[in-house]
Amino acid sequence: MSASLQGLRIVVSAGPTYEDIDPVRFIGNRSSGKMGFAVAQAAAQRGAQVVLVAGPVSLPTPAGVQRIDVRSAAQMHEAVLAQLPADVYIGAAAVADFAPAQAASNKIKKTAGQDTLTLTLVRTRDILADIATHAQRPRLVVGFAAETDHVEAYARGKLENKRLDLIAANRVGVAGSGFESDDNTLTVYAADGLAQALGPAPKTALADALLELVAARMPT
Numbered sequence: 001m002s003a004s005l006q007g008l009r010i011v012v013s014a015g016p017t018y019e020d021i022d023p024v025r026f027i028g029n030r031s032s033g034k035m036g037f038a039v040a041q042a043a044a045q046r047g048a049q050v051v052l053v054a055g056p057v058s059l060p061t062p063a064g065v066q067r068i069d070v071r072s073a074a075q076m077h078e079a080v081l082a083q084l085p086a087d088v089y090i091g092a093a094a095v096a097d098f099a100p101a102q103a104a105s106n107k108i109k110k111t112a113g114q115d116t117l118t119l120t121l122v123r124t125r126d127i128l129a130d131i132a133t134h135a136q137r138p139r140l141v142v143g144f145a146a147e148t149d150h151v152e153a154y155a156r157g158k159l160e161n162k163r164l165d166l167i168a169a170n171r172v173g174v175a176g177s178g179f180e181s182d183d184n185t186l187t188v189y190a191a192d193g194l195a196q197a198l199g200p201a202p203k204t205a206l207a208d209a210l211l212e213l214v215a216a217r218m219p220t
Ligand code: CTP
Pocket: 073, 091, 092, 093, 094, 095, 096, 097, 124, 125, 126, 127, 128, 129, 142, 143, 144, 145, 146, 147, 158
């Protein structure tokens, strides 16, 4: 029997963000959105009222889920915070950490003899940290951490620094998991010492296992 999330309002972010350089170019990242969409679907199947804030992905909207499409990190920040109050926030999006200070209004042209192009990027706002420290903080805030190395140390650092309740870490840059793949392996950490390995398994199964942890840890 899977625990019900009936009556809970859950906001999920998913996918990459695209940061425009000019009208024809952007800076993006390798996120398919599959994990976040699977989380939204699994939450809806458990009876939650789900809002999915999605970056640019080519995935169908899960049944019973309200979807809001955004493009940039700034748009995702605004869309997610506009969904408060909520009971749970699950930040599965791969949000750009830096974006061009300003998108050029016309296509940037190269000039004869030009060998390099320097772009100045500025930090984006941290959606997850802003949600976790918000006056209307959801009762449970869950982050993801994509790491190539020192997975537990970096993930626990994010858990603490961003004031999260749970963080689901995955190792990226290894074959057969992470980006684009249908399968993944997660380890979920909490401040009380929890280190729960999930998978390797399809992202749909991982999403459901993650929601079982969410249901179990929901403050009453
Ligand atoms: N995140 C966010 N807003 C940002 C950057 C990240 O909400 N501007 C969230 C992601 O959705 C994810 C978590 O923070 O849930 C961790 O993202 P990750 O890229 O692994 O970590 P960062 O904190 O950005 O640190 P770094 O990329 O330097 O490892």
